[in-house]
Amino acid sequence: MSSRTNIDLVAVGLGYVGLPLARGAARAGLRVAGLDLSRPVVDGLNAGRSHVDDISDADVAAMLDHGFRATTEASVIASAKAVVICVPTPLTELGAPDLSAVNSAVAMVADHLRAGTLVVLESTTYPGTTDDVVRPALEAGGLRVGIDFHLAFSPERIDPGNPDFGLENTPKVVGGCTPECTKSARRLYEHFVGEVVEAKSPREAEMAKLLENTYRHVNIALVNEMAMFCREIGVDLWDAIRCASTKPFGFAPFYPGPGVGGHCIPIDPNYLSYKVRSLGIPFRFVELAQEINQRMPVHVVQRSVDLLNGRGKAMNGSRVLLLGVTYKPDISDQRETPATALVLELRRRGADVRYYDPKVATWGVAGTPVERVTDYLADAETADLTILLQPHSDIDVIKLADRADLLFDTRGKTLGHPRAVQL
Secondary structure (H helix, E strand, C coil), X not given: XXXXXXXXXXXXXXXXXXXXXXXXXXXXXXXXXEECCCHHHHHHHHCCCXXXXXXXXXXXXXXXXXXXXXXXXXXXXXXXXXXXXXXXXXXXXXXXECXXXXXXXXXXXXXXXXXXCEEEECCCCXXXXXXXXXXXXXXXXXXXXXXXXXXXXXXXXXXXXXXXXXXXXXXXXXXXXXXXXXXXXXXXXXXXXXXXXXXXXXXXXXXXXXXXXXXXXXXXXXXXXXXXHHHHHCCCHHHHHHHHCCXXXXXXXXXXXXXXXXXXXXXXXXXXXXXHHHCCCCCHHHHHHHHHHHHHHHHHHHHHHHHHHCCCCCCCCCEEEEECCCCCCCCCCXXXXXXXXXXXXXXXXXXXXXXXXXXXXXXXXXXXXXXXXXXXXXXXXXXXXXXXXXXXCCXXXXXXXXXXXXXXXXXXXXXXXXXXXXC
């Protein structure tokens, strides 16, 4: 296989997956370009501005110093040794996999594919996508996988806001359409990832990603369901989890919360259940977990109603302060945040909802802005109810518990505090 190239890697999609990938490769000395259809994203990066939580402006400046450039021109693919597709894979309104961004990216790659190129799909999808969707589209031009170009799947494992594990020290799974495809993908990632794990094929690599997040999805649903009844039977679930966590084998702690968010846990298991349902087989575990986790915002609101009733107040007309409206702490990402469903339910019951989040300057739900407060401690003193959804490090939870008139802690960050109520 041979080709004329001057770029080692093109990352297609410069979001929470593609930009860290581009940074890692650039740090390792590879010649990197980024392709994104968003002109503001491309112009911002080329001007040294990051739009991703885990990538600072200084990181982007360093990338630019290493020769990185972002572009909206798909022709850059023709100059690349490797192309990695990192575009979103959301769900349709009916809950089915939406591969429109993947199909669009693959079409761009197909239009500019040269012999000798490695193509890797990192976008989370159902098993069989690389073989059954991507491969035929790329081979339609006459080039053959494993002979003229290489094709593999490598699931992204980016965890936004994780201070301990990033691209470089998280093992990278790769599964190629042929053994040579797998080796080619391994060689690429070994430039900037500490450990590369080979899967038997793209299907196993695709399934590995779905298995990881379905495992979390199901176990979070387990503790969420326990949270719904433990209070009724007089059990402190948080203490039970603490005690169970002392077992050195056979148990991994998961914790209840107001719901699940982000791109992975609420979305990825649906790709697996979609594939299973296409075979005519029910996938009850995933569907039940989805039902439980989606019910948590309503459960939080009902608990809130009970707390207010205990003070002789109705939810209708009460002022409710939400703290932290992103899907996890210390990031600005609001994808699939349970705070959205919470606001909808609170508004339906007549609450006056306000929020504080140091990561989110403006926020709206269903086209209606939610008022932002600037002094969360002062506002918690006057609000009828304060609900802690995400414990950003900028939020002093102990001072909050001391000063809030009524604090409902859905994250277990004020355990033992006499003025805080736990989920």
